[in-house]
Amino acid sequence: xxxxxxxxxxxxxxxxxxxxxxxxxxxxxxxxxxxxxxxxxxxxxxxxxxxxxxxxxxxxxxxxxxxxxxxxxxxxxxxxxxxxxxxxxxxxxxxxxxxxxxxxxxxxxxxxxxxxxxxxxxxxxxxxxxxxxxxxxxx
Numbered sequence: 001x002x003x004x005x006x007x008x009x010x011x012x013x014x015x016x017x018x019x020x021x022x023x024x025x026x027x028x029x030x031x032x033x034x035x036x037x038x039x040x041x042x043x044x045x046x047x048x049x050x051x052x053x054x055x056x057x058x059x060x061x062x063x064x065x066x067x068x069x070x071x072x073x074x075x076x077x078x079x080x081x082x083x084x085x086x087x088x089x090x091x092x093x094x095x096x097x098x099x100x101x102x103x104x105x106x107x108x109x110x111x112x113x114x115x116x117x118x119x120x121x122x123x124x125x126x127x128x129x130x131x132x133x134x135x136x137x138x139x
Contacts, residue, residue, distance in 0.1 A: 001027040001103040006093050006123070008033065009068050012108025016138040020106040021076045023136075027103075028079045031072055032096055033065040034089040058086075090126035097133055105135040 003024045007013045020029050035058070062084065069082035083100075085092050097105065110121025128135045 002030055002101055003027050004030045004032055004093070004097060004100075004102045004105045006034065006089070006105070006107050006127075007031045007069060007072055009072070010108060012110060012121075012138065014072075014108075016106045016108040017072060017076065019136070019138045021078055023106075024104075025078065028081060029076060030081045030083065030100070030102065031069050032093065033069050033082075033084050034092045035061045035065055035084065035086045036089055037086060089123045090130070093123070093127050094130050097131055102133055104133050105131055107135060107137055109137050109139050 001024065003020050005013070005017050005020050007017060017029070017031070037054070037057070065084045066082075069084065073080040073082055083096070085096060087095070093105070093107075096102070105127060107124050107127055109124050124137050128137065
């Protein structure tokens with residue numbers, strides 16, 4: 001089996017990876033990092049209009065994303081494949097499932113306080129609703 005673990009380096013993503021390794025010790029884990037250019041544009045607002053901003057952003061994001069994935073891959077004993085894609089996280093994850101022979105997904109939820117704790121993060125919720133394969137959400 002191929003188990004997809006969307007990975008952003010958050011505590012929830014780390015918990016999802018630990019869970020996937022424990023529960024799927026004989027399976028291949030695919031760590032996927034999504035570079036979200038839209039979120040990056042919101043954060044950069046005025047700088048995003050400067051010439052060369054997006055090329056520089058992509059180069060830096062790709063380098064840090066690959067380092068993040070390699071560091072995570074080194075923490076598990078399973079066979080691990082890593083991949084990096086660009087797009088909106090929930091959409092990119094669903095497309096990846098459709099295009100890459102994924103059998104199940106293990107995804108971290110967003111840690112929140114108060115009433116909103118009951119709800120999943122928007123990415124996890126969308127993946128749960130739209131995934132063509134089983135999804136496990138780890139808190």
